[in-house]
Structures are given as C-alpha cells and as structure tokens.
Amino acid sequence: xxxxxxxxxxxxxxxxxxxxxxxxxxxxxxxxxxxxxxxxxxxxxxxxxxxxxxxxxxxxxxxxxxxxxxxxxxxxxxxxxxxxxxxxxxxxxxxxxxxxxxxxxxxxxxxxxxxxxxxxxxxxxxxxxxxxxxxxxxxxxxxxxxxxxxxxxxxxxxxxxxxxxxxxxxxxxxxxxxxxxxxxxxxxxxxxxxxxxxxxxxxxxxxxxxxxxxx
Amino acid sequence: xxxxxxxxxxxxxxxxxxxxxxxxxxxxxxxxxxxxxxxxxxxxxxxxxxxxxxxxxxxxxxxxxxxxxxxxxxxxxxxxxxxxxxxxxxxxxxxxxxxxxxxxxxxxxxxxxxxxxxxxxxxxxxxxxxxxxxxxxxxxxxxxxxxxxxxxxxxxxxxxxxxxxxxxxxxxxxxxxxxxxxxxxxxxxxxxxxxxxxxxxxxxxxxxxxxxxxxxxxxxxxxxxxxxxxxxxxxxxxxxxxxxxxxxxxxxxxxxxxxxxxxxxxxxxxxxxxxxxxxxxxxxxxxxxxxxxxxxxxxxxxxxxxxxxxxxxxxxxxxxxxxxxxxxxxxxxxxxxxxxxxxxxxxxxxxxxxxxxxxxxxxxxxxxxxxxxxxxxxxxxxxxxxxxxxxxxxxxxxxxxxxxxxxxxxxxxxxxxxxxxxxxxxxxxxxxxxxxxxxxxxxxxxxxxxxxxxxxxxxxxxxxxxxxxxxxxxxxxxxxxxxxxxxxxxxxxxxxxxxxxxxxxxxxxxxxxxxxxxxxxxxxxxxxxxxxxxxxxxxxxxxxxxxxxxxxxxxxxxxxxxxxxxxxxxxxxxxxxxxxxxxxxxxxxxxxxxxxxxxxxxxxxxxxxxxxxxxxxxxxxxxxxxxxxxxxxxxxxxxxxxxxxxxxxxxxxxxxxxxxxxxxxxxxxxxxxxxxxxxxxxxxxxxxxxxxxxxxxxxxxxxxxxxxxxxxxxxxxxxxxxxx
Numbered sequence: 001x002x003x004x005x006x007x008x009x010x011x012x013x014x015x016x017x018x019x020x021x022x023x024x025x026x027x028x029x030x031x032x033x034x035x036x037x038x039x040x041x042x043x044x045x046x047x048x049x050x051x052x053x054x055x056x057x058x059x060x061x062x063x064x065x066x067x068x069x070x071x072x073x074x075x076x077x078x079x080x081x082x083x084x085x086x087x088x089x090x091x092x093x094x095x096x097x098x099x100x101x102x103x104x105x106x107x108x109x110x111x112x113x114x115x116x117x118x119x120x121x122x123x124x125x126x127x128x129x130x131x132x133x134x135x136x137x138x139x140x141x142x143x144x145x146x147x148x149x150x151x152x153x154x155x156x157x158x159x160x161x162x163x164x165x166x167x168x169x170x171x172x173x174x175x176x177x178x179x180x181x182x183x184x185x186x187x188x189x190x191x192x193x194x195x196x197x198x199x200x201x202x203x204x205x206x207x208x209x210x211x212x213x214x215x
Numbered sequence: 216x217x218x219x220x221x222x223x224x225x226x227x228x229x230x231x232x233x234x235x236x237x238x239x240x241x242x243x244x245x246x247x248x249x250x251x252x253x254x255x256x257x258x259x260x261x262x263x264x265x266x267x268x269x270x271x272x273x274x275x276x277x278x279x280x281x282x283x284x285x286x287x288x289x290x291x292x293x294x295x296x297x298x299x300x301x302x303x304x305x306x307x308x309x310x311x312x313x314x315x316x317x318x319x320x321x322x323x324x325x326x327x328x329x330x331x332x333x334x335x336x337x338x339x340x341x342x343x344x345x346x347x348x349x350x351x352x353x354x355x356x357x358x359x360x361x362x363x364x365x366x367x368x369x370x371x372x373x374x375x376x377x378x379x380x381x382x383x384x385x386x387x388x389x390x391x392x393x394x395x396x397x398x399x400x401x402x403x404x405x406x407x408x409x410x411x412x413x414x415x416x417x418x419x420x421x422x423x424x425x426x427x428x429x430x431x432x433x434x435x436x437x438x439x440x441x442x443x444x445x446x447x448x449x450x451x452x453x454x455x456x457x458x459x460x461x462x463x464x465x466x467x468x469x470x471x472x473x474x475x476x477x478x479x480x481x482x483x484x485x486x487x488x489x490x491x492x493x494x495x496x497x498x499x500x501x502x503x504x505x506x507x508x509x510x511x512x513x514x515x516x517x518x519x520x521x522x523x524x525x526x527x528x529x530x531x532x533x534x535x536x537x538x539x540x541x542x543x544x545x546x547x548x549x550x551x552x553x554x555x556x557x558x559x560x561x562x563x564x565x566x567x568x569x570x571x572x573x574x575x576x577x578x579x580x581x582x583x584x585x586x587x588x589x590x591x592x593x594x595x596x597x598x599x600x601x602x603x604x605x606x607x608x609x610x611x612x613x614x615x616x617x618x619x620x621x622x623x624x625x626x627x628x629x630x631x632x633x634x635x636x637x638x639x640x641x642x643x644x645x646x647x648x649x650x651x652x653x654x655x656x657x658x659x660x661x662x663x664x665x666x667x668x669x670x671x672x673x674x675x676x677x678x679x680x681x682x683x684x685x686x687x688x689x690x691x692x693x694x695x696x697x698x699x700x701x702x703x704x705x706x707x708x709x710x711x712x713x714x715x716x717x718x719x720x721x722x723x724x725x726x727x728x729x730x731x732x733x734x735x736x737x738x739x740x741x742x743x744x745x746x747x748x749x750x751x752x753x754x755x756x757x758x759x760x761x762x763x764x765x766x767x768x769x770x771x772x773x774x775x776x777x778x779x780x781x782x783x784x785x786x787x788x789x790x791x792x793x794x795x796x797x798x799x800x801x802x803x804x805x806x807x808x809x810x811x812x813x814x815x816x817x818x819x820x821x822x823x824x825x826x827x828x829x830x831x832x833x834x835x836x837x838x839x840x841x842x843x844x845x846x847x848x849x850x851x852x853x854x855x856x857x858x859x860x861x862x863x864x865x866x867x868x869x870x871x872x873x874x875x876x877x878x879x880x881x882x883x884x885x886x887x888x889x890x891x892x893x894x895x896x897x898x899x900x901x902x903x904x905x906x907x908x909x910x911x912x913x914x915x916x917x918x919x920x921x922x923x924x925x926x927x928x929x930x931x932x933x934x935x936x937x938x939x
Contacts, residue, residue: 054846084910085909114854121847159361165509166411181519
C-alpha cells in the first residue's frame with residue numbers, strides 16, 4: 001500500500017490522508033548480517049522520506065535517486081556512522097549541491113546555514129518541485145528558467161528598516177493624581193499602615209452594615 | 216440674542232458653533248436628569264429623608280445621568296440624520312474629494328496596513344487579510360499599501376503556523392515585498408508595544424497606517440476613502456471608523472450584531488455631534504497619521520504597578536488624548552461602510568473581554584486631571600471608566616433599595632407620606648414612584664424607538680432588516696435577552712472591579728470566535744453558580760421583606776436565576792444557525808453581503824472543505840514538529856529568525872541539553888518556554904533538523920518516530936496472523 005503525500009497542511013494545496021499506523025513492537029535482536037541489512041533498509045526508507053519531504057513525488061525518480069544515494073553512502077560511510085546518518089549526510093549534500101547549482105554557493109555567506117535555508121525557501125516559493133518535477137534534485141543540467149525562478153523567489157520578512165525615535169513624553173498627571181500616587185506608594189510600602197487601614201475599613205463596613213440593617 | 220449659524224462643513228466649524236453643539240447635548244441631558252433626580256429626592260423626602268436615602272439619591276442621579284447622556288446622543292443623532300441626512304455639515308465623509316474612491320491616491324500617500332495578532336486562529340487571520348488585500352486590488356489602489364502582520368503569539372504552534380501561512384499568502388497573491396510578517400521575541404507592552412515597535416522600525420516609511428484587529432475585515436474602497444479623508448483633512452491625526460459586528464454564529468453574537476447595527480447609526484451621529492474633532496480611537500479599524508503618532512503617542516508608564524499603575528492597557532483612548540494634546544484632530548467617520556469586526560460568541564467570553572478592558576479603563580483614572588488634555592478627551596476617559604463602574608454602582612443602588620425597604624418594613628409602621636414638596640406636582644406617592652420608573656424605562660427604550668424611526672426612512676434598509684413585523688419581534692427578543700444578561704454582567708463587572716482593587720492583574724487572553732467559542736456545561740456551571748445562588752437568596756430575602764420589592768426586582772433576579780441556561784443556550788452555534796435560517800436577527804450585511812464579507816465566507820468554506828485533521832497524537836505540538844522536521848517549514852522559520860552574533864558558552868550547553876531531551880524524550884517533556892526558546896535559537900533549529908533526520912529510530916522518541924513516518928512511502932508491514 002502506498003501512503004499519499006503528507007506535506008504540512010498549511011503549505012499544501014491538495015488534501016491528503018495520513019497514515020495512522022501504530023508503532024510496531026520491537027523485534028528480537030537479529031543476527032549481525034541481518035542487522036546490517038535492516039540498518040541499510042532503514043537508511044533507504046529514511047533517505048526516501050527525506051527526499052519526499054522535499055516534495056520529490058515521482059515514484060520512479062524517487063526510488064532511483066534514493067538507490068543512488070544509498071549506494072554512495074555505502075561506499076562513503078565513515079567509521080562509527082550509522083547507515084541512516086551516512087545516507088542522510090549524502091542526501092543532504094546532494095540536496096545542498098543541487099540548490100547551490102541553482103542559486104549559487106552559500107559558503108561565502110556570513111551564516112551559510114541560514115543562507116541555505118533561504119535558498120530552500122526560495123524553492124518552495126518558486127514551486128520548483130511541482131513545476132520542474134523531472135529536473136528537481138536531478139543530476140542533469142538545471143534549466144536556466146528554473147534558476148531564474150528560484151533566484152527571483154527570495155524575499156524578506158520586512159522592508160528596509162527606517163528607524164524612528166518614539167520616546168514617551170512625560171505626562172503631568174496633575175496635583176490630585178500626583179498626591180494620590182504618592183499616597184498609594186506610601187501605603188504600599190508601609191505594611192503596618194496597610195494593616196491599620198484595612199482594620200479601619202473593616203470596622204467602617206461593620207458599622208455601616210449595622211446602621212443599614214437597624215430599623 | 217445672537218445665534219450662531221450652522222457650519223457648512225467641518226472645515227468652517229467655528230469655536231462658537233462647537234460650543235453650541237456641545238451645549239445642546241449637555242442641556243438636553245440636564246433636562247432629563249434634573250427633573251428625575253428632583254422627583255426622586257421628593258419621593259424620599261415625602262417619607263423622611265436620611266443619609267441612606269441621600270446615598271440612594273446620589274447613586275440614582277449618577278446612573279440616571281449615564282442613561283440620559285446615552286439617550287440624548289441617540290436623540291440628537293436621530294434629529295441630525297433626519298434634518299440633514301448625508302449632507303450633515305459635521306459629517307467627516309462630506310470632505311471626501313469629488314470622485315471619491317475612484318480617484319487615484321497621490322504618490323506620497325503611502326499607507327501601511329498593520330495587524331497586531333496574538334494567538335488568534337491563524338487561518339482566520341490570514342483569510343481575512345487575504346480578502347482585504349483582494350478588495351484593495353479590486354479597487355485598483357493596492358500599490359499604495361504595504362501589509363504588516365505583527366505577531367506576539369506566545370504559542371509555538373501558532374507561531375510556526377503563522378509563518379507558513381504568511382508564505383502561502385504572499386505566494387498565492389503574488390504579493391512578495393507587499394505583505395510582511397514580524398514576530399517579536401519579547402512582547403513588551405502587549406498590543407501598544409507591538410504597534411510602537413512597528414512605528415520605530417518602519418513607521419517613517421509611511422504617511423499613514425491603518426490599524427486592524429485580528430478579526431477586522433475592511434473593504435478596499437473604505438480603506439482608500441480613509442486615505443482620501445486624511446489627505447483632505449491635513450490636521451486629522453486619527454480617523455476612526457465604526458466597525459459593524461458581522462459573522463455572528465451564536466445567538467449571543469447575533470443579538471449583539473443586530474443591536475449594534477440597528478441602534479449604531481443614531482448613536483454614532485449623536486456622538487459625532489458633540490465630540491467633533493475631539494473624537495476617540497477604539498484601537499482598530501482606524502487610520503492614523505504616522506508622524507504625529509510617533510511624535511506624540513508613545514505611552515508613558517503610570518505611577519505604581521499593575522493593576523492600577525504600570526503599563527497602560529487600554530492604550531487607544533490615551534493615544535487619542537495624546538494626539539489631541541499634540542494639536543491633531545481625531546474624527547469619527549460616521550456612515551463609512553465597509554468596516555467590520557467580529558464579536559464574542561458567548562456571555563462568558565464577553566465578560567472575559569470586559570475583564571481586560573475594565574482594568575485598562577480604570578487605569579485611566581490617573582489621567583482624568585492630567586495637564587494638557589482637552590476636556591472632551593477627559594470626558595471620553597471618564598465615560599470609559601463609568602462604563603464599568605456603573606455596574607457596582609447599580610448593584611449598590613439595588614442593595615440600598617432593598618435595605619431602605621427593609622428598614623421601613625422592620626418598623627412595622629404604615630407609610631404615611633407627606634404631600635409633595637414640589638410645586639405643580641400633585642401626584643400620590645405611588646403614582647410619583649411609578650412615573651419615575653416609567654420615565655426611566657422610557658429613557659432606556661427611547662434610542663430603540665428612534666433607531667426604528669430612523670430606519671423607517673430608508674425602505675431598502677428596512678427590508679434588509681426583515682421588514683416591520685420581524686424587526687419588532689427582533690427588538691423584543693433582543694430587549695428580553697439583554698435584560699437577562701445585564702444583571703449577570705453587573706455581577707461580573709463588580710467582581711472584576713473588586714479584583715482590580717484587590718491588586719489582581721489581568722492576563723492577556725486570546726478571544727475565541729465562532730464554533731470554538733461555544734461554552735461548555737462545566738464552564739457555565741462553575742461561572743454562573745454564584746450568580747444563581749445570589750439570585751435565589753435575594754429573591755427569598757426580597758419576598759420575605761415585601762413581595763412588592765421582589766416584584767420590582769424581578770427583572771434583575773430573573774437574569775441571575777436564569778444565568779446558566781441563558782448563557783449556555785445563547786452561546787450555542789446550532790441555535791444561532793437555526794435562528795438565522797428562519798430569518799430572525801438578520802442584518803443587511805447578511806441579506807445582501809458586501810463583496811469583502813462574501814469573499815471571507817467563501818474562503819472559510821473552502822478551508823473547511825479542504826481541512827486535513829492533524830494526525831492524532833501529533834496535533835498538540837504540530838507547529839514544533841513542522842519547524843523541526845519539514846525542510847521547507849524549517850527554512851521559513853530559520854529565514855525569519857534573527858541571528859545573534861555571539862552567545863555565551865553556557866547557553867550553547869543549555870540548548871544542547873534541550874535539543875537532546877526533545878529528540879530523545881519527545882516534546883511533552885519540555886514546557887512552552889523551553890519550546891519557544893528552541894524555536895528562537897537558529898543554531899538549534901538547524902541542528903535539530905539535521906539530527907532528527909540522521910538518527911535511527913532507536914535513537915528517537917516514539918513521538919518523533921511517528922512524526923517521521925508521515926513521509927514514508929511504504930508504511931510498516933501489517934503484522935501477519937501467522938507470526939507472533
């Protein structure tokens with residue numbers, strides 16, 4: 001069974017159902033060779049999911065590219081690196097290289113990771129996965145119109161800043177409010193006075209109640 | 216006697232004419248209050264005046280003055296609308312240049328549309344904004360406007376969703392470089408601080424800014440009209456529109472929108488007739504001249520701490536007063552169509568909103584005597600305070616009435632009133648009391664009658680409200696409903712005032728609208744249990760003192776006793792829909808919806824049809840999930856984060872620990888502050904995204920395993936019945 005695409009609902013246009021498969025129970029520890037095969041199987045699924053998260057939806061291309069990347073990962077796996085980590089490193093490098101081919105290198109930028117993020121966002125804005133499904137993340141030369149679309153899709157959250165000084169102007173609250181403020185502060189800072197005033201207020205309330213209810 | 220002629224337009228409004236208009240309102244109010252309070256004094260005097268009756272009289276006079284002032288505004292408004300119609304010389308709209316909204320805006324009239332938001336439903340916010348944008352584009356003037364969504368949303372899910380929706384909106388409208396999004400890291404000074412932050416960063420780019428609320432909807436033509444009005448009135452600092460309540464789904468919301476739509480025009484015309492260029496600002500659906508706002512309207516702190524002092528919560532009234540202090544006019548654009556907002560869906564939400572407004576308005580007491588503020592603005596501040604203080608005063612009036620009757624009854628003596636001390640009053644004691652009661656009721660109902668008479672002059676609007684019989688029925692229904700709600704609100708407000716005096720501050724609660732706003736049984740029972748108990752106890756006590764007292768108090772006691780069912784039923788969306796389907800409580804915006812509202816409805820219907828429920832188990836942290844897992848949402852979020860040049864070493868270690876906990880144990884182990892901290896830290900977001908995808912399932916929390924499987928092409932195999 002093939003599960004439909006599961007993109008974030010606020011970026012997607014077509015409805016898609018989501019798998020609600022329960023978590024499988026842990027399997028008994030397999031033999032070493034079997035464990036290795038399982039680990040690479042997991043890496044394959046993960047890389048495939050990662051590419052799919054980038055909206056590479058053509059099944060044949062997805063499987064082919066995943067297979068290529070996993071084959072490369074098998075060759076270039078580092079010591080102590082899990083197959084999943086190796087697969088993702090290669091896949092991430094592939095995606096990054098493809099984006100650099102489309103928009104130029106980010107390594108010179110002050111924050112290369114953020115520059116890469118902006119480039120990735122530009123892919124989304126230019127609808128690259130949907131408009132160029134055959135070229136997206138491929139190894140062939142990138143069409144110039146795709147590059148132009150991505151480069152023109154960069155945008156900023158805000159326009160150019162033009163700072164103004166907006167400082168509060170003092171308000172003279174007038175003698176009554178100023179006196180009230182000073183009194184208020186005085187009462188707040190004197191716990192004994194506060195207790196005395198509270199006692200007086202309660203006594204006054206009791207007197208008032210007695211007066212009110214007296215026929 | 217020398218008479219001042221009527222002005223031809225607000226531009227030729229002389230000082231004497233302003234005085235005459237204000238004197239008219241004051242004189243009519245006094246003409247109601249003086250006889251009524253004299254009659255009340257005489258009533259007490261006839262049976263023996265004492266200090267309690269003096270207090271009772273003072274409360275009566277205060278409360279009656281508020282009612283009389285409102286009715287006077289309706290009366291003057293009705294008279295002006297009847298006398299002048301749209302040609303009313305004090306109507307700001309008459310200064311619109313020939314050609315109106317069709318005229319192109321001048322090149323320098325650059326305007327920012329700013330929408331401060333805080334945890335509201337992002338889908339609704341962005342759909343509303345989309346409708347406004349499309350409406351402006353249809354008006355052919357969108358190139359003069361920039362849109363700013365100013366978020367203070369503390370909920371991490373809402374934050375991420377807002378960012379993604381912003382990208383989608385700008386993409387779908389092809390509005391890159393025209394719609395912008397900003398999220399503050401620290402929500403200093405809430406909404407006022409959010410706007411001030413905008414002004415400091417981008418305010419000077421624009422001559423004007425139109426301030427919208429999260430639920431505001433404005434037609435493009437109305438926004439263009441506002442800019443034209445600003446251009447035509449170069450001394451206007453703020454022009455406030457009168458937003459009409461729309462899209463009410465529950466009975467409670469529909470009652471509000473019906474009442475405000477029907478009675479609003481006469482009240483607005485009356486209000487405008489005395490405030491003129493000394494108007495008020497209600498915080499949204501208004502246009503502001505940016506430069507004077509930046510110069511004069513930064514809010515100072517009040518003496519002391521919250522709830523009374525500290526930051527000013529209800530900033531709008533104060534900003535209007537400060538604008539006036541700076542010499543700029545504040546006008547109310549009466550009759551400008553195309554300005555809408557939504558109201559609270561139920562009584563409890565209405566009270567919650569009032570809780571926030573009440574504290575803000577009570578703070579204004581500090582400013583009543585502040586130097587340099589015009590008298591009209593002091594009056595606005597005072598009326599804002601009294602709008603809430605009236606409730607404890609009304610309660611005190613009712614309690615005092617009960618006590619006075621008790622004191623009289625407890626003596627066991629018959630009441631033998633002396634003859635009236637007033638000349639020309641030859642009424643019996645009972646008849647005089649009845650006259651006062653009927654007079655008060657008459658004054659309360661006068662605006663309703665005037666609004667109906669005003670509407671009668673416009674057959675199209677009359678029909679749009681459903682016609683005569685339906686209108687009469689709706690007014691009766693609305694009157695009965697608000698008679699029941701009023702005592703409950705009285706108790707709410709009284710409790711809130713006491714809370715403020717006890718030093719308890721208010722939290723900034725996000726307002727709920729629509730279906731989400733339905734009250735729950737448990738909430739209703741817990742909220743109204745005290746009201747019902749007080750109503751029952753008061754009924755027993757009043758009946759024991761004197762059955763006539765119970766009868767006199769019956770409208771109040773009925774409201775309290777029925778508070779639970781009234782609150783619950785009026786908040787039901789189903790009931791609201793059924794009432795609408797039968798054509799009850801219809802407003803013209805429903806019988807012939809304006810294009811911008813129809814567009815919002817269409818967009819919302821499309822959204823409902825395409826709605827994909829979030830996966831069970833993941834929904835609670837879905838925003839965080841997307842920001843970490845999805846390459847594009849992660850990119851959106853990172854692109855909007857500010858990078859810090861240097862960070863202390865111990866901070867990195869702390870973030871590393873948080874990241875490890877998040878990936879290894881899942882999001883439930885982190886609190887909201889920790890999640891927000893991670894979302895604010897660019898390096899953590901980069902690392903989390905990479906680590907999450909690079910770890911094996913065994914190294915991840917079950918929650919993340921489930922999340923990552925959303926992208927699997929082939930789900931895990933079903934368990935075979937042949938294997939254990």
